[in-house]
Amino acid sequence: MQNPRLFKALAIVALILLIVVALIFGKPFLVPLTFAALLSMLLLPVARWLEGKGVNKALSTLAAITLLLVFVAIVFFFVGWQMSDIASNTSKLQQTATEKYEQLKDFVSEKLGVSPQKQDQLIKEQQKSSSGKVSGMATSLMSGITGFLTDTLLVFVYIYLFMYLRTRLKGFIIRLVPLTDRGNAMTILNDTQQVTVKYLSGLFLMIVCLWVMYGIGFSLLGVKSAIFFAILCGLLEIVPFVGNLTGTALTIAMSLVQGGDMNMVIGILLVYGFVQFIQTYLLEPLIVGAEVSINPLFTIVGLVAGEMIWGIPGMILAIPLLGITKIVFEHIEPLKPFAYLIGSEDKKEDKGFLNKIKSWFGKGQ
Structure with missing residues (x-):
């Protein structure tokens, strides 16, 4: 090979493509495995604490997983409770939605010049063209639910095995590297x-914290089923940028359907802005930390790539x-x-403010 740099570059590109292809085709296997690996690391301190108290590895692992299941059950309980409250007012919601729909048709007719009759005709044509897809959507929904339940069960099985066999898995990874690099490998792990x-x-x-702040804000505004929308907005925060906007948009849409006015919409937006300010400048630096901070460019690139692949x-x-x-990468020189x-x-201008807040908490210890 006359140009070794070109060969190396092509080899790297080929390796990246092979990894992407493997991730795409390995999605059914790799997604539950990845979720389980992350959650097992989260539960590991609980299991180690119990083992330090004399509990054997199997029971401590089961206890940590039970703690996770209890938390998930509590979240589902509150969500189900609020959804049942929403379902009990279905007839009123339908009436309000119909009124909003008629108002929207009048607005389109006035601003765009499309008569209500023409709008109804267009909607009926759209419904006819998509009527054949309803059964297919129902089948896809059922298969999706079945797949989700299966993956959830697999995740918990994997979590138990990862935690119970963690010493052997760690030893296997260490044995993959040369003796001279094992110290660095241990540090990385x-x-x-x-x-x-x-x-x-x-x-x-x-x-x-977001559940509490959204819950208080939405309750003060008079949003119906405020706890449900607070939980929804909080959970969607696990997807940066997209999640918080989606949660707020759904809250606004349901508030309008439930009879809310523009004052309530403005109030929800103000609550969203206040919560985002607290999250960005206080919660994330103080609670989450900067160890895994990714810059906005690669955050967006990662989200887009993750959506395309999995x-x-x-x-x-x-x-x-x-x-x-x-x-x-930080532990491997090249x-x-x-x-x-x-x-x-690092935002140097925030460090003094954050250190001052941290010192407030430290004084009481």
Whole structure:
């Protein structure tokens, strides 16, 4: 080969393409495995604490998984409770939705010159063209629910096995590297696990804080089923940029359907802006930390790539996986420039303010 640099570049491109192809075709297998790996790292401190109290590994692992199941059950309970409240007012919602629909038709007729009769005709034609797809959508929905339940069961099985066999899995990874590099490999594994736990636990605490703030804000505004929309907005925060906008848009849409006016819409937007300010400048720096901070460019690139490769699960996993990749790159000398590329700059102007807040909490200890 006359040009070794060109050959190396082509080899890297080919390797990236092979990895992408493997990720796409391996989605049914890799998505539950990845979720389980991240959640097992989150639950590992709980299992270790119980083992330090004399509980054997099997029982401590089951106890940690039970804790996760209890949390999920509580969230589903509150969501189901609020959804049942929404369902009990279905007739009133239908009446309000019909009124809003008629108002929208009048607005389109007045501003765009399309008569209500023409609008009804266009909608009927659209319904006829899509009527044959209803059965297909129902079949896809049922298969999707079945697949979700199967993947959920697999995730919990994988979590148990990852945690129970963690020593053997760690030993296997260490044995893959030469003796001279095993110290660095141990450092990478430990740092990755610690940073992942800090990020996921911080994300969990941040979501709880968002539930409280959204719940208080929506309740004060008089939003019906405020707890449901607070939980929804908080959970959707696991997808940066897209999640918070989607949650707010759904809250506004349902508030209008439930009879809300423009004052309520403005109030929801103000609550959203206030919560985002608190999240960006207080919660994320203080609770989540900067160890896995990714700059906005690669955050968006990661979200787009994750959606293209794994769909919605890919968007949820994109930021944690990018953060882990950044940690690994920081410990391998040839890859440090890439860690710098995808990382974010520390906001020096915020450090004094944040340290002052941290000192307030430290004084009471």
